[in-house]
Amino acid sequence: EDQVTQSPEALRLQEGESSSLNCSYTVSGLRGLFWYRQDPGKGPEFLFTLYSAGEEKEKERLKATLTKKESFLHITAPKPEDSATYLCAVRGGATNKLIFGTGTLLAVQP
């Protein structure tokens, strides 16, 4: 069964303290791994799509990487405005369906 597990569930960082969020997945034939950011009471905002092991993408202080079993979202020198829930999702096989993890709630304190 396709599955996505995110860790940790919650993470508290000081401003400037770099860290990583983990997304472990099991899926038959990965057809894309997606990272989203979600602010309270709002819809998820697309960040990155990764398609194959070894692929990396960057946007400002965020960098996403992908292996055959997991993805990491690295946050470098975070700021309070980076506080949000970060969601990971995978699509496998010939389907439009995404399987979501339950997210990591990140809080960055000034």
Place this chain on the structure above:
Amino acid sequence: DVKVTQSSRYLVKRTGEKVFLECVQDMDHENMFWYRQDPGLGLRLIYFSYDVKMKEKGDIPEGYSVSREKKERFSLILESASTNQTSMYLCASSSRLGAGTDTQYFGPGTRLTVL
């Protein structure tokens, strides 16, 4: 920029009422999706549509129906609302598989409370 809009941000309904949630996208996307999001359970797919008048059940379709009469519009219908349908409802759209980017883009969500 992709824009997905939802008819209401907040909605309060009574048990047994028929509820309509509407979603509109402006990117000419073929695929549209309805999810619900609950604490600890993540996003769960209710229904999706890959073309006008076409629909497929997701993982939790019970108690819901959908309608897609126009390409840009996808409606979620709660035939008889129940308290366990209190949730955040999220609509998303994407291009068809193989047509370039197939990322799902989300609307702002509708927080539905059923009393």
